[in-house]
Amino acid sequence: MKNTKYKYLLVAALYFLGGGNWAHAQDATTKAAAKAGGFSFQELLFIIVFLVIIAAFLTVWKVVSSMLKSQQMQIMKEQGTPVTEDMQDVGGFSHFWKKLTDAVPVEREEDVMLDHDYDGIRELDNKLPPWWVALFYITIAWAVIYIGYYHVLKLGPLQAEEFEIKMKEAEDQVSAHLATLGAQVDENTAEKKTDEASLSEGKKLFELKCAACHRADGGGLVGPNLTDKYWLHGGDVKSIFKTIKYGVPSTAMAPWANQLAPDEMENVASYVLSLQGTNPPDPKAPEGKEE
Ligand code: HEC
Structure with a gap:
């Protein structure tokens, strides 16, 4: 017993x-x-x-x-x-x-x-009970160890530094998350996507948000024909991304930056490009210059 x-x-x-380190040894956040x-x-x-x-x-x-x-x-x-x-x-x-x-x-x-x-x-x-006295001496020893570790040898991060480390970790997590959302894409980095998933996402968005003015087949209605070689604001993926993001001031083409995520704009721009040369029936007359 x-x-x-x-x-x-x-x-x-x-x-x-x-x-007590066994459980956390591999966990980066407890470093x-x-x-x-x-x-x-x-x-x-x-x-x-x-x-x-x-x-x-x-x-x-x-x-x-x-x-x-x-x-x-x-x-x-x-x-x-x-x-x-x-x-x-x-x-x-x-x-x-x-x-x-x-x-x-x-x-x-x-x-x-x-x-x-x-x-x-x-x-x-x-x-005085020895356990109590011992506790008293332990606190003194602890203070010496603590001051030596943190303030003399400076081996561990102090509160402010620990705060910085945590904030840095959080920032890294946020940017990693944003990167997965495609939030880093802008008019300078947009790429023409050709994979099935991106294009079908772009098609869905186009039919939902853009078809009212550009027609579901892109042949043009209020907005210009997007299937021909003629462009008012440039026909490469970066220019199209830019037109979608910022719109065209004082026309019906509104800016979409607040309604579409950057990767959605990239997908829909890629889809617009995929409509090139599809020759839909009864298209709107060419506008802009040929590219
Ligand atoms: C309310 C009507 C309307 C909607 C909705 C609309 N557009 Fe437009 N769009 C226009 C008009 C009008 C223009 C021509 C602007 C001009 O005169 O420069 C235009 C221009 C464009 C251009 C430039 C074409 C060129 O020749 O350079 C692109 C690309 C475009 N739109 C894509 C889209 C996409 C993608 C969407 C959906 C996210 C969309 N538009 C939604 C009306 C619209």
């Missing part, structure tokens, strides 16, 4: 010494945290709260059990039963606990009783 208690403590201690000594602040806080809860639980359990035991010993004494070695419980976990608290057992309270007595209230001269 006592041995299993030790075993659990050992396993927990080994895990914490391992830095900054790993740099700061194995734990992120939240993890550290969680561990401390966890330990405090365990300590509180052990304390309550210990107090209750020692109260029960002294009660039991009292009764045994009254009945004249000899108190066995086992009852006094030396060694094992209790021994360890005694070392931690250095508490004077209730039976020997007289030894630490101070001699003053105020209205029947007397005082015990207990030692």
